[in-house]
Amino acid sequence: MPILVTGATGTVGGALVRHLVHDGHEVRALTRDPSSPAARALPPSVEVVDGDFDDPPSLVPALRGVTRMHLVAMGGVLGPAGAEVIALAEEAGVRRLVHLGHDDFSRDDDDPLETSHRSLRRVIEGSTLEWTHLFPGEFAANTWEWAASIRSSGVVRAPFPDWNSSLVHEADVAAVAAAALLGDGHAGRVYMPTGPVAIRRTDAVRAIGAAIGREIAFVPLTPDEARAEWAPTLPPIVIDWFLEMGRDPDNNAWVSPDVETVTGHPGRPFPTWAHDHAADFRLR
Template sequence: MPILVTGATGTVGGSLVRQLVAAGHDVRALTRDPASPAAAALSSGVEVVAGDFARPHTLAPALRGVTRMHLVAMDGYGPLTTGAEILELARQAGVRRVTHLGHNDPSRADDDPIEAPHRPLHRAVENSGLEWTHVFPGEFMANTRDWAAGIRTEGVVRAPFGDWNSALVHEADIAAVIVAALTEDGHAGRVYQPTGPDPVRRRDAVRMIGEAIGRPVRFDELTPEQARAHWKDHYPAEVIEWFLEMGRYPDGNGWVAPDVEQVTGRPGRTFRQWAAEHADDFR
């Protein structure tokens, strides 16, 4: 019976598919566009099926004959609002176990403007009648790929808060936690928060990318006002304000959780390792 991976063409989903295939599992990958280059790049043994969360009934072919699925909380750029409907369709189709990759900041209230759109899905997962596992990672190492164009063309990263400290997490470690929750017993009802093993300051991440590509990368620190202008065409306004608010707490994201090592039995990968593996993205 295949394991259904949604978000299979994405950062975490891609690693999840590779790890499940390597472990000998049959994988069915969901995408809105099976003809896209990202879908075509999925491993040859993977069954690729079309479906769109925005129209839950389109998931019927993907859910057929599936008892375990991974749900990424995405609808285009925004949070997934059709989650309850998708989970009910999954339950009716015979799905018994779901892993949910999403966003949560437990220190913020349900009516916080950033958190509010995510919380109904958390409750829908918990009330789905399925064996569920939430996976709420820290900041992804892969977010630094947003710097790739500036590094390739000018050798520069322009961003605010050079001292911002974050326990950046490798996508393969998030995926490894999900593999465990999908394929082993004992993870139902758990909330995992994968982080990296060491907090990394933003200016140090820039330096480590330079070391990985073999040439120095300059860090130009922006003021919050300059950052607003720099990001305005790339992120929604409320997300920009959230990024800027986080910068007021330079050590706020530096908390290292034990979850990756506890769940997978291996320490999390470092940012230096991630940068070496992804150096070509920045060359």
């Protein structure tokens, strides 16, 4: 019986597919575009199935014969289609669901950054499924944002050089997801996987430099300069959120024990992530 992984072409979903395949499990991967380079790069044993959360009935073939699934909170599942997707999963016979999303507990339900995630959370908790929520800390993979400028000019242009964040390796989030999909005792639990230690932006840049054997300069941006830099790729609400968070260098430095508690292994520190992804930052 296949395990359905949605978000399989993404950061955590991709790591989860590799984890499950490595351990000998049958995996079905959902994507909106099976011909994309990311979908074609999935391991050959993976069954790749077309489907889109924005069109819930398109998920029916992917859900057929599935009892366990990983749901990434993206696209339409974060809107009114979320309830339809969960109902379709129940009808198809899904019993266990691991939900990868986001929850900033310090913010209210009607906060624009939280509201769609909270409504999906409520739909899942109101379902008959054995659910587990994963609300990780900041992904180490967010530093891919720096890859192009590191490759082209050996420079990172970013605000808040002292900002401290417990960057988590996607393989550790995936290992927690795999444990919750495969093992018992995770139903009704909320896990918040983080890296084992927080790292400041300048030290993260240094770690990438060490991994690729190249000195990288950190060029600090003012908040206004950062806003202009991010404007082409990020919605204003997300930019405001990042700039607000940056005012307190240690507000994202919290470390959770969940990776080690759930998997039995300590989380990987950022230098390990930089080493694992060095090729993405090297001149090609």
